Amino acid sequence: MRASETTSARAHEVLERAYKASIRVPAEEQASFLQLTLGSRLAAACLGLKDTRTLSSWVAGGTIRPEHGEHRLQVLFRVTTAINEAFGPSVAAAFLRGSNPVLGDQSPMIVLADSLPHDSETRVITAVEALLTA
Numbered sequence: 001m002r003a004s005e006t007t008s009a010r011a012h013e014v015l016e017r018a019y020k021a022s023i024r025v026p027a028e029e030q031a032s033f034l035q036l037t038l039g040s041r042l043a044a045a046c047l048g049l050k051d052t053r054t055l056s057s058w059v060a061g062g063t064i065r066p067e068h069g070e071h072r073l074q075v076l077f078r079v080t081t082a083i084n085e086a087f088g089p090s091v092a093a094a095f096l097r098g099s100n101p102v103l104g105d106q107s108p109m110i111v112l113a114d115s116l117p118h119d120s121e122t123r124v125i126t127a128v129e130a131l132l133t134a
Contacts, residue, residue: 004133007132007133008133010086010132011086011129011132011133014082014085014086014132015082015125015128015129015132017081017082017085018077018078018079018081018082018085019078021077021078021081022074022075022077022078022081023074025077027058027064027070027073028058028059028060028061030073030074030077031043031055031058031059031073032059033077033080033081034046034047034055034073034076034077034080035055035056035059037080037084037089037092037093038080038089038092038093038096039093040052040055040056042093042096042097042109043055043076045109045113046072046076046096046108046109046112046113047069047072047073047076047112047113048066048072048112048113048114049066054066058073068116068117071117071118071121072112072113072117074117075112075117075120075121075124075125076112078125079092079095079096079108079112079124079125079128080092080096082128082132083095083128083131083132086132087131095108095127095128095131096108096109096112097109100127102123102126102127102130103123103124103127108124108127111123111124112124
């Protein structure tokens, strides 16, 4: 197997595990993971929340009220889990904050926060896959 095939296979495995976790892990645990891994401010910004109190409420098991909130939470959890597994939390945070050529030089944070989850999910996952296979 060539190195590029190995890298691609590894990226697929990482993304598949992250996807399965995003479906199985309860919302409050996802919120807690994001809060611990990214910090409250970055996680809340990526989720399109106005402040960190809403995220803290979700961690405590509070109702996820904003429209599309749960889907955004799952997408951000999936992205962060995959990058964290491959590279660690600091790379996950840098990926979310930074300008990304796959996203037309927008940051994944802005794409996730400002777009409907079903519109942003495929675009951001494609950017994650590009990172994992680079």
